[in-house]
Amino acid sequence: MVLGFVILMLASALSHQWGLELLNFVLEKLVIGCAVAMAVALQSEFRRFLELLGRGEFKKLFQPSTLSLPKSDSTIDEIVEAVRELSKSRIGALLIIETTGPIDERDFSVPGVKLNAEVSKELIQTIFQPKTLLHDGATLVRGSRILASGIILPLSGRTASRQLGTRHRAAMGITERVENCICVVVSEETGSISLAERGNLNRPLTIAKLKELLEDKLSPTIDREAVAPGLLSLGRKIRSKSLFVVSRLLGLPSTAPRDKK
Ligand SMILES: Nc1ncnc2c1ncn2[C@@H]1O[C@H](COP(=O)(O)OP(=O)(O)OP(=O)(O)O)[C@@H](O)[C@H]1O
Numbered sequence: 001m002v003l004g005f006v007i008l009m010l011a012s013a014l015s016h017q018w019g020l021e022l023l024n025f026v027l028e029k030l031v032i033g034c035a036v037a038m039a040v041a042l043q044s045e046f047r048r049f050l051e052l053l054g055r056g057e058f059k060k061l062f063q064p065s066t067l068s069l070p071k072s073d074s075t076i077d078e079i080v081e082a083v084r085e086l087s088k089s090r091i092g093a094l095l096i097i098e099t100t101g102p103i104d105e106r107d108f109s110v111p112g113v114k115l116n117a118e119v120s121k122e123l124i125q126t127i128f129q130p131k132t133l134l135h136d137g138a139t140l141v142r143g144s145r146i147l148a149s150g151i152i153l154p155l156s157g158r159t160a161s162r163q164l165g166t167r168h169r170a171a172m173g174i175t176e177r178v179e180n181c182i183c184v185v186v187s188e189e190t191g192s193i194s195l196a197e198r199g200n201l202n203r204p205l206t207i208a209k210l211k212e213l214l215e216d217k218l219s220p221t222i223d224r225e226a227v228a229p230g231l232l233s234l235g236r237k238i239r240s241k242s243l244f245v246v247s248r249l250l251g252l253p254s255t256a257p258r259d260k261k
Helices: 002-017 021-042 043-052 057-062 073-088 123-127 166-177 207-218 232-250
Strands: 092-098 114-117 138-142 145-151 181-186 193-197 202-203
Touching: 002 021, 021 193, 073 092, 073 123, 073 181, 073 207, 123 145, 138 166, 166 181, 166 193, 166 202, 181 207, 193 207, 202 207
Parallel strands: 092 138
Antiparallel strands: 092 181, 114 145, 138 145, 181 193, 193 202
């Protein structure tokens, strides 16, 4: 699509050069529309890219992305069982689960307390018991380990999210900023289960649906790139998202971009 965008710009320049005013007018509008759509669709990738540049972490732009350990079915089962119990007892919970690579601690507002323990339904349920010291905030899962609890996340600033409480806004906030994670939220008020991904909240979910989504997003069989340099991966995302945006603009049938890495 980047190629398509460039072709569109070239065509616009040529039509201007050759005095084809009407065609030039249409092409110019298309170029602007595509540029805006790309900026919106890729905002999280560009923000990440600029953050790495701003921090001077140039190496990370070219380094292979480090993959998390794939989640085994038993890890997913433990998480799902814990969520089932928490939801039944209306105990609020917020789990951040890394999908394709580690999250930088600096993306958290407060990094929380390190645990580094094996994922188990008992541990997850214990962490979120309202009287424990760690129940406030989010718990981070990497592979089959619970890395930390009591993490404070940035809240989503989206207007629509302001009607939600802070637990749900925190889940949206971190998945908006960091694309390689998803969040599972249990509402203390209603027991409802939600899954946040890329700033969007999928809710309410049944336990069966949650399991299906986790298996889909965390399965070890997901086709991940063994070596995915940051810039190449950004390029791939630009291509797939742009195709999606343009096909939507042109009203063509298309499948939503799936950025499983
Ligand atoms: N920025 C944050 N990062 C992580 N966890 C947070 C954050 N803000 C609030 N929380 C958690 O959410 C709890 C407050 O939930 P609140 O009632 O505001 O949200 P909610 O989305 O309405 O959820 P619920 O339906 O469970 O009430 C806090 O006690 C804390 O555990």
